[in-house]
Amino acid sequence: MVRPHFIRITFLQILFCLIVIAAWECAGRESSRVFFEIGTPLVTLREFFHLLFQEHLLKHFLITGSEAAVGLIIGTVIGTSAGLSLWYSRSLALAARPFIVAVATLPIFAFAPLMIVWFGIGWGMKVALAAFSTVFVAFDQAYRGANLTSSDRIEVLTAMRATPTQIFTKAVVPGAIDWVLSSMRLNVGFGLLGAFIGEFIAADRGLGYLILRASGLYNIPRALAAAFGITVLAFLLNGVAWYIELHRRSLVQLISVPRIVRR
Amino acid sequence: MADCVDVRAINLTKVFERDGKPLTVIDNVSFEVKRGELVAIVGPSGCGKTTLLRILAGLVKPTSGEVVLDPEREQSGVALIPQSAVLLPWRTLLQNATLGMEIAGRCSAAALERVHSRIEAFGLMGFENSLPEELSGGMAQRVAVIRALESQPRILFCDEPFSAIDFVGRLDLNTRFKYMCVVQGITTVFVTHNIEEAIFLGDKIIVMSSRPAHIVSNYRPQLSVGSDDAVECRRSPEFADLFQRIWRDLKNG
Numbered sequence: 056m057v058r059p060h061f062i063r064i065t066f067l068q069i070l071f072c073l074i075v076i077a078a079w080e081c082a083g084r085e086s087s088r089v090f091f092e093i094g095t096p097l098v099t100l101r102e103f104f105h106l107l108f109q110e111h112l113l114k115h116f117l118i119t120g121s122e123a124a125v126g127l128i129i130g131t132v133i134g135t136s137a138g139l140s141l142w143y144s145r146s147l148a149l150a151a152r153p154f155i156v157a158v159a160t161l162p163i164f165a166f167a168p169l170m171i172v173w174f175g176i177g178w179g180m181k182v183a184l185a186a187f188s189t190v191f192v193a194f195d196q197a198y199r200g201a202n203l204t205s206s207d208r209i210e211v212l213t214a215m216r217a218t219p220t221q222i223f224t225k226a227v228v229p230g231a232i233d234w235v236l237s238s239m240r241l242n243v244g245f246g247l248l249g250a251f252i253g254e255f256i257a258a259d260r261g262l263g264y265l266i267l268r269a270s271g272l273y274n275i276p277r278a279l280a281a282a283f284g285i286t287v288l289a290f291l292l293n294g295v296a297w298y299i300e301l302h303r304r305s306l307v308q309l310i311s312v313p314r315i316v317r318r
Numbered sequence: 319m320a321d322c323v324d325v326r327a328i329n330l331t332k333v334f335e336r337d338g339k340p341l342t343v344i345d346n347v348s349f350e351v352k353r354g355e356l357v358a359i360v361g362p363s364g365c366g367k368t369t370l371l372r373i374l375a376g377l378v379k380p381t382s383g384e385v386v387l388d389p390e391r392e393q394s395g396v397a398l399i400p401q402s403a404v405l406l407p408w409r410t411l412l413q414n415a416t417l418g419m420e421i422a423g424r425c426s427a428a429a430l431e432r433v434h435s436r437i438e439a440f441g442l443m444g445f446e447n448s449l450p451e452e453l454s455g456g457m458a459q460r461v462a463v464i465r466a467l468e469s470q471p472r473i474l475f476c477d478e479p480f481s482a483i484d485f486v487g488r489l490d491l492n493t494r495f496k497y498m499c500v501v502q503g504i505t506t507v508f509v510t511h512n513i514e515e516a517i518f519l520g521d522k523i524i525v526m527s528s529r530p531a532h533i534v535s536n537y538r539p540q541l542s543v544g545s546d547d548a549v550e551c552r553r554s555p556e557f558a559d560l561f562q563r564i565w566r567d568l569k570n571g
Binding site for chain 2: 208
């Protein structure tokens with residue numbers, strides 16, 4: 056059943072899009088300067104189909120998508136496991152803290168040119184850059200989440216003579232799961248950005264490459280059409296992150312509850 | 319065998335620092351808990367009972383003195399029932415109830431069967447799949463009791479585990495709790511501010527003073543009627559007598 060206010064909101068959203076597109080179209084037709092700078096919706100649509108059928112837009116889409124996704128997964132896995140495991144050693148965590156802050160606040164893209172030296176100019180370099188730009192956020196969030204475990208919970212388990220690993224899997228990790236998942240949501244943007252910067256530095260494929268080339272030719276509508284591909288990509292990755300967040304209960308059950316009582 | 323001491327508190331003193339000044343919370347407390355015995359510690363609110371229990375359970379270090387637990391019994395299982403139940407919010411009632419046996423490595427189909435029957439005995443059936451946020455304070459405390467008992471502990475520390483449960487339910491739980499501790503032969507230290515609860519449950523009662531807490535007196539209740547029933551026991555003349563004496567001790571301590 057669709058609720059009435061849902062219909063109304065969808066209607067408003069569509070109306071809003073139509074107004075913006077119509078205004079854009081009119082402005083582009085009226086002024087040659089506007090036409091030069093942002094084109095019109097119809098031209099953009101034409102360029103989109105051109106990219107789709109003549110320039111293998113789908114291929115570029117999948118390349119950028121895979122760079123961002125693989126980088127995101129690597130960054131999240133490494134960052135999260137490192138951040139969570141620091142819970143085991145309070146003194147190590149405190150000792151590591153200033154270094155982590157220092158590295159995390161560094162603009163990671165300052166290292167982008169070095170990535171070419173380390174990882175070459177191919178697919179791997181973009182993945183590495185995407186991983187680099189996500190790993191610190193994942194680390195920081197996981198570390199914070201793990202260290203926020205309430206002392207009451209740790210005490211009850213400690214009194215039962217639970218091992219550190221039992222405390223870790225039964226109280227620390229499940230409690231930090233919301234932090235880990237919210238870092239993943241944040242990192243969708245950072246992962247995409249990493250992949251893009253990689254493509255801007257050196258690439259002969261990918262959506263970033265398409266945008267760079269189209270802007271080089273002053274073909275703004277084409278660049279916009281490629282940028283639209285990024286939006287779709289961000290939307291998809293966000294959708295995956297949202298789906299995982301939606302099922303965080305099952306995830307927690309899987310991690311911390313023995314099968315005999317699992318739901 | 320019957321004379322083994324499972325928990326030994328030796329000259330326990332705890333000093334906290336507050337506003338830069340030392341604050342003595344526990345002052346030279348010594349006592350013993352024999353195997354299978356239930357020792358009830360009564361004292362006024364805020365006297366340091368909880369701190370004492372946390373020291374016994376090994377969660378806090380005493381400033382001086384020491385706690386010695388029988389190593390073999392400690393090895394085979396210790397549990398704590400905290401004052402606020404401290405359930406894990408992502409686990410259902412049933413899963414919280416089984417946490418203790420998971421930690422103790424005693425998770426089996428038979429154990430699960432026992433947990434189910436205990437959930438029923440504690441009046442929690444139908445809520446097995448509810449999350450802690452949906453439970454009342456009293457229900458959560460009952461789950462904490464099951465969690466502790468089902469880990470099959472040899473030594474059990476309880477911090478006012480029935481404080482959030484209504485009077486009638488509390489009497490019922492007292493009866494069941496005592497029965498379970500006796501049947502399982504659990505050595506128990508039970509902190510409470512409720513004199514009647516202490517008289518019914520305790521093989522031995524230790525009365526504490528207000529801060530800094532020290533031991534005022536010791537009693538061994540000998541109830542002639544209903545020592546296994548929290549309601550019946552009130553008929554015995556010793557109950558009323560002991561109540562008066564402990565009440566006086568608390569007031570003068």
